[in-house]
Amino acid sequence: MxxxxxxxxxxxxxxxxxxxxxxxxIYAAGTDGIAWRVKSGAVRLDRITSEGRDYxxxxxxxxxxxAETLLYGCYSFEAYAIGDCELxxxxxxxxxxxxxxxxxxxxxxxxxxxxxxxxxxxEAFQRVRRLCLxxxxxxxxxxxxxxxxxxxxMAAITNLTEATVSRAMSRLRRMGLLxxxxxxxxxxxxxxxxxxxx
Amino acid sequence: MxxxxxxxxxxxxxxxxxxxxxxxxIYAAGTDGIAWRVKSGAVRLDRITSEGRDYxxxxxxxxxxxAETLLYGCYSFEAYAIGDCELxxxxxxxxxxxxxxxxxxxxxxxxxxxxxxxxxxxEAFQRVRRLCLxxxxxxxxxxxxxxxxxxxxMAAITNLTEATVSRAMSRLRRMGLLxxxxxxxxxxxxxxxxxxxx
DNA sequence: CGCCGCGTTGAGCCACGTCAACATAGGTGG
DNA sequence: CCACCTATGTTGACGTGGCTCAACGCGGCG
Numbered sequence: 001m002x003x004x005x006x007x008x009x010x011x012x013x014x015x016x017x018x019x020x021x022x023x024x025x026i027y028a029a030g031t032d033g034i035a036w037r038v039k040s041g042a043v044r045l046d047r048i049t050s051e052g053r054d055y056x057x058x059x060x061x062x063x064x065x066x067a068e069t070l071l072y073g074c075y076s077f078e079a080y081a082i083g084d085c086e087l088x089x090x091x092x093x094x095x096x097x098x099x100x101x102x103x104x105x106x107x108x109x110x111x112x113x114x115x116x117x118x119x120x121x122x123e124a125f126q127r128v129r130r131l132c133l134x135x136x137x138x139x140x141x142x143x144x145x146x147x148x149x150x151x152x153x154m155a156a157i158t159n160l161t162e163a164t165v166s167r168a169m170s171r172l173r174r175m176g177l178l179x180x181x182x183x184x185x186x187x188x189x190x191x192x193x194x195x196x197x198x
Numbered sequence: 199m200x201x202x203x204x205x206x207x208x209x210x211x212x213x214x215x216x217x218x219x220x221x222x223x224i225y226a227a228g229t230d231g232i233a234w235r236v237k238s239g240a241v242r243l244d245r246i247t248s249e250g251r252d253y254x255x256x257x258x259x260x261x262x263x264x265a266e267t268l269l270y271g272c273y274s275f276e277a278y279a280i281g282d283c284e285l286x287x288x289x290x291x292x293x294x295x296x297x298x299x300x301x302x303x304x305x306x307x308x309x310x311x312x313x314x315x316x317x318x319x320x321e322a323f324q325r326v327r328r329l330c331l332x333x334x335x336x337x338x339x340x341x342x343x344x345x346x347x348x349x350x351x352m353a354a355i356t357n358l359t360e361a362t363v364s365r366a367m368s369r370l371r372r373m374g375l376l377x378x379x380x381x382x383x384x385x386x387x388x389x390x391x392x393x394x395x396x
Numbered sequence: 397c398g399c400c401g402c403g404t405t406g407a408g409c410c411a412c413g414t415c416a417a418c419a420t421a422g423g424t425g426g
Numbered sequence: 427c428c429a430c431c432t433a434t435g436t437t438g439a440c441g442t443g444g445c446t447c448a449a450c451g452c453g454g455c456g
Contacts, residue, residue, distance in 0.1 A: 045312075047312050047316075054316060054319070055315065055319075056311075056312035056315060056316070057308060057311055057312055057315065067301065067304050067305065067308075068301075068304075068305040068308070070301055071298070071301050071302060071305055072305075076305070076308075076309070077308075077312075099297055099300060100269070102297060102300040102301065102304065103265065103266075103268055103269050103300065104269060105304060106265050106266075106300065106303060106304045106307060107265065107266040107269055107270075107274070109304060109307055109308060109311070110255060110265075110266070110274075110275075110307060110311075111274070113254075113255055113307070113308075113311035113314065113315075114243075114245050114254035114255055114275075116311065116315055117253065117254060117255065117311075117314055117315065117318065118245075118252060118254070120315065120318040120319070120357060121252070121253075121318070121357050123411075123412095124411075124412065150434075150435090151434070151435065151436095152434085159318060159319050160412080160413090161412075161413055161414080162434090162435080162436095163412090163413075163414080163415095163435095163436080163437080164411090164412060164413075166435060166436055166437080167412095167436085167437080169435095169436095170436075170437085321443075321444090322443075322444065348402075348403095349402075349403065349404095350402085358444075358445090359444075359445060359446080360402090360403080360404095361403095361404080361405080361444085361445075361446085361447095362443090362444055362445075364403060364404055364405080365404085365405080365444095367403095367404095368404075368405085397456105398455105398456095399454100399455085399456085400453105400454090400455090400456105401452105401453095401454090401455105402451100402452085402453090402454105403450105403451085403452080403453105404449100404450080404451075404452100405448100405449090405450085405451100406447105406448090406449085406450105407446100407447090407448090408445105408446085408447090409444105409445085409446080409447105410442100410443105410444095410445080410446095411442100411443100411444095411445090412441105412442090412443090412444100413440105413441085413442080413443085414439100414440085414441075414442095415438105415439090415440085415441100416437100416438090416439090417436100417437090417438085418435105418436080418437085418438105419434100419435080419436070419437095420433105420434085420435075420436095421432100421433090421434080421435095422431100422432090422433085422434100423430100423431085423432085423433100424429100424430085424431085424432100425428105425429090425430085425431105426427100426428090426429085426430100
């Protein structure tokens with residue numbers, strides 16, 4: 001297998017769920033492996049070019065990454081966890097039979113691609129705000145929380161600079177739309193529920 | 199059927215290929231219809247929001263549009279021809295059986311989404327240049343030609359203004375990387391082959 | 397002919413990039 | 427445990443690329 005940063009809990013020979021911590025690489029382009037479904041967390045996909053890596057896509061809960069391995073045998077993109085991730089193998093055998101699961105994945109990918117495009121339009125503050133909205137998840141108590149990715153990743157996704165993203169995040173905090181929660185890196189949560197309203 | 203701008207040549211009851219001319223709408227969001235494979239041309243996909251339509255994706259030769267109708271029965275996006283298009287029905291029955299065709303479509307969609315994202319990064323002139331490269335096709339004599347979309351579409355795709363796109367196109371023409379060909383709107387072709395090299 | 401949509405181009409301005417200094421947190425070795 | 431180092435985030439000052447606004451040209455069409 002390729003360079004992995006968390007233990008792929010193998011039972012017998014079938015790969016099981018993986019947990020990847022924020023910042024770690026999930027897989028490298030060109031290596032072989034299986035397709036995964038993102039159970040939780042956020043994944044940044046990069047395309048390898050002559051001048052390095054370029055942000056090429058975003059995957060969130062429910063999305064499938066690495067489906068191209070079922071065709072080509074290896075990954076086309078490079079995947080990084082930009083939030084603590086839980087991945088489960090995405091079974092080719094079952095889904096190929098049904099076809100509906102594949103269709104659902106295709107439709108989801110197109111919607112996610114539209115989201116990613118929208119994150120690169122509009123003014124800086126709004127882009128960062130919308131990215132935070134996209135990354136937010138509901139807790140049991142009904143409030144939302146998000147794991148803030150590294151600035152460099154937010155900058156790549158929104159096509160802004162780290163400085164600009166930092167300023168936008170500061171403003172969100174000053175406005176009370178984001179609050180730091182504890183000391184764990186990147187973990188914050190909004191105050192009331194109609195937060196992010198602007 | 200929904201509002202269509204070209205005749206869907208129906209033989210019996212199975213829809214056949216459609217030809218759509220530049221600027222025309224291919225289908226509207228929410229209407230029912232089938233999935234199509236783009237044989238030639240370029241398609242702009244829009245997502246309907248509260249404030250109107252937002253560019254949400256690009257489809258070029260070989261890409262499939264409207265696959266979500268196989269799941270939901272209606273189109274999620276709105277599709278416009280930004281170049282003269284030839285579409286053929288994308289068969290659900292056959293492909294669902296094979297599964298490989300669906301996978302191929304999925305992999306293609308992800309690559310196209312990465313292309314679309316890349317068109318919103320970098321400086322204005324390079325974005326417009328790369329968009330032209332993406333839209334170019336080879337002729338029999340080995341030279342490339344492209345059908346220039348309307349400025350408003352190029353602006354939406356690159357996330358620039360029409361004025362900025364116009365300036366970039368003027369510069370490409372001044373540099374000899376694009377030449378007008380005849381009088382037909384939007385049809386131009388580059389000079390030698392290593393054009394667009396920059 | 398007059399209107400309208402589309403493209404082109406100029407002038408001025410501003411949001412964001414650039415650059416740099418500094419703060420802070422984590423990690424590592426002594 | 428602290429000393430140090432590095433990676434990351436924050437903030438200010440300043441410059442500029444692209445946006446805004448506007449005028450104008452041109453072709454198509456009623």
